[in-house]
Amino acid sequence: MSQRKSPLPYKRRNFYIDKKLQTKFIAQFWLIVAIGSMFTVAAVYWLARNTTTIGIMDGRVAVHTTAEYLLPLMVQTVVIELAIVSFFTIIMTLFISHKIAGPLYRLKMTLKDLGNGNLKTMHLREGDQLQEIASCYNEAIEKLNDKIKRIKSSSTDEAKKILDTFKLHE
Numbered sequence: 001m002s003q004r005k006s007p008l009p010y011k012r013r014n015f016y017i018d019k020k021l022q023t024k025f026i027a028q029f030w031l032i033v034a035i036g037s038m039f040t041v042a043a044v045y046w047l048a049r050n051t052t053t054i055g056i057m058d059g060r061v062a063v064h065t066t067a068e069y070l071l072p073l074m075v076q077t078v079v080i081e082l083a084i085v086s087f088f089t090i091i092m093t094l095f096i097s098h099k100i101a102g103p104l105y106r107l108k109m110t111l112k113d114l115g116n117g118n119l120k121t122m123h124l125r126e127g128d129q130l131q132e133i134a135s136c137y138n139e140a141i142e143k144l145n146d147k148i149k150r151i152k153s154s155s156t157d158e159a160k161k162i163l164d165t166f167k168l169h170e
C-alpha cells in the first residue's frame with residue numbers, strides 16, 4: 001500500500017527538533033572531520049620528516065627537516081579549513097538529521113495518540129526518512145479501523161470471533 005500524502009504540504013519551521021539526537025548526530029560527523037584534519041597534518045608531517053629544507057631566517061641560512069618547516073603552516077591551514085568545513089558540516093548534518101528527527105518525533109506523537117485510542121494515520125513530508133515505517137503503521141491502522149467497524153456492526157458472537165484474532169499480552 002502506498003504512503004498517503006498530507007492534504008497540505010507541511011514545512012517544519014524548526015530544524016532542531018530533537019536536541020539530544022541531533023546534537024549527537026552533528027557532534028559525531030564533526031568529530032570525523034576533525035580527526036580527518038588531524039590525520040592530514042600527521043600524514044604530511046610524517047611524509048616530510050626524512051627530507052631536508054634549506055631556508056633563510058633572519059638573514060641566516062638554516063637547515064631543518066621539511067616537516068619542521070611545514071608544521072606551523074599546516075596547523076594554521078588546517079585550523080582555518082576546519083573552521084570553514086565545520087560550519088558547513090554542522091549546517092548539513094542539521095538539515096540531514098531533521099529529516100530523521102522530525103519523523104521520529106511524529107511517530108512518537110502518533111503512537112501516544114494511538115495509546116489514547118486515536119486511530120489516525122501518520123503523514124510524513126516527502127523526502128523524510130521512515131516512509132516505510134509510516135506506510136506499515138498506516139496499513140495496521142486501516143486494518144484496525146476495519147476490524148472496529150466490523151465489531152460495531154456485528155452481533156455479539158461475530159464480535160467475539162473478531163476480537164479473538166487479537167493476541168493480547170498480559
